[in-house]
Amino acid sequence: MKLRRACLGLVAGSMLMASPAASAGPALVFEPYNGTIFYAEDPDTLWYPASLTKLMTAYVAFQAIRDGEVTSETKVICSKKATLQAPTKLWLKEGESINLDTALKVLIVKSANDVAVMVAETVAGSEEAFIARMNEAAKRLGMTNSTFANPHGLPHDGQISTARDLARLARAIIIEFPEYADMFTVRSVQVKDKVLRSHNGMLVTLPGADGMKTGFICDSGFNIVVSATREGRKLVAIVLGEPSVASRRVRATDLLENGFKRYFWKSLFGTSLDGLAIQASMGSGPAKLREAICGAPRPAGTKRRRRRAIRKSEIELPRLDINKPVIIAHAN
Template identity: 70%
Template sequence: MPRRALLSFLVGAVLMAPSEVFAGPALVFEPYNGTVFYAEDPDALWFPASLTKLMTAYVAFEALKAGTVTPDTKLICSKEATEQAPSKLWLKEGESITLNVALKVLIVRSANDVAVMVAEGVAGSQEAFVARMNETAQHLGMTHTHYVNVNGLPQEGQVTTARDLAKLARAIIVVFPDHADLFSTEQVQVGKQVIRTHNRMLASFPGADGMKTGFICDSGFNIVASATRDGRKLVAVVLGEPSIVARTDLATDLLENGFKRYFWKSLFGTSLDGLMVQASLSDSPAHLHHSVCGVARPKSTRRHGIKSKLHGLNAQNSRQPARAVSARAEN
């Protein structure tokens, strides 16, 4: 039976408890010193879905820093870009936007066509850009991550882990603080279109200031969410939730409990790099398509009280709630 790792409240010891349906990886950490407050299957392989676009943005930031492009660089919509599946900006072939606008749309709308436009504008082709993404992943120590495309649409071989996503989030926050506002943007206007974010936490969680959501049927609903309170910043990584509501609730509870335990965890927590490496139960990611998007899915299996999962940490125990299932598409 799959098992999950729990970081102990005081000493950071790893405990094991049985896994249940929709038990996806999760991790909460402090980005500046890398202290891990909670970790659950941090090294399980997973489909990143549109969390891929965090790396797409990071590579674009590197190009901006190097001066090979500017915020005003014009990106042309190619035929390949128009052929991408939604979510999209729906530009026509030959139409253009600036890199500055493209990055906002990339994060706020999670536009797959715009991701291709960024790749082609920065590196000349999607293939060349993907090579940069993989080089950057290795440089950041994302040892279990591999990219095949720039937007996270379903494609075998595109994998990551919660720990690797945490490393990427940490790099974005620490290396490129000037781009922080991009990830907290709730809406952007392109022409007559007013585009609003998929990230509900920006409006619902006090102190929320980023970063990105993602979904494909095989991955479930994913999020990397950051928040700052009283000068203290935490980031939660949640993968494989069955609905937007469940994803938001779990990330909210992880961050809330993290802030409540901040003092003790800052003293006794394990570092992101020092967290015990867990052997993956599989050499390939889970495919959640049937359970998340299947025709025969239950209308509602979620019990109230996701917080019980986290309250159990005080007793070195964790109770896993059942969670709702939604097939809403959100790339």
């Protein structure tokens, strides 16, 4: 009988850890409140986080609000440096401003790189001082394989993380700042005459989805941290390095669906973020997927068309009701 139970346990454990997609990039599924891991694949492989970086930007801003350094109504002014950032952007002019609450919504919904710089400068006085705060927060959270070099995630060789570290960050946001949970569910934001739609199509396609952030650069592929809640049970999936928005959505959906189906097994077979054995990195540095994702160098005109196509695919959502936009306005 004991042998039979042991065999059943091994079978159940192998079912729990079965990968829904072979030869894929790093992935992790976990329960955020107790940190139990449901699935892990290459969790310690170094990766470029791209716009998942903005989760740390938001986290540091949330800390500053909590500590009374700024408020949700603090004016966030667009600097010359902010206007020089590459898209995606809000495209404010130098000297224009919005309040911090609006800026954080735009940061999460639109993933605006200019707004990331604006938030950094407002919270810490300079982008450099804010980056120091990001790295201090990473160290405190145990993100031992992460380094931040900017607040937006645009390409930088020094901007690295792992699926495990991003899980620690997502967990900290969920546990420490539940008052901002609704900010991650917003599907659209209106700023003056602009309606900005979320990059996170899973808010529409996945039942129970309630956050958090997407990210893309050519070197990293398509990344996502996505949370979902069903019947009071919450799971978070992290998927890195997918070749398209569609494959990212499929893999994250499969991971979460499998997680919810096997939720009760966590008490028997789960381990924690800290308890999961360290897995050797696949290389000395982050994978660089640029050629596979964006193609080899091409003539200038062709290259521009390819980039436009990628940006369009990243923001495309099913044509469903996206609820009433959050109405906000510029303060000039």
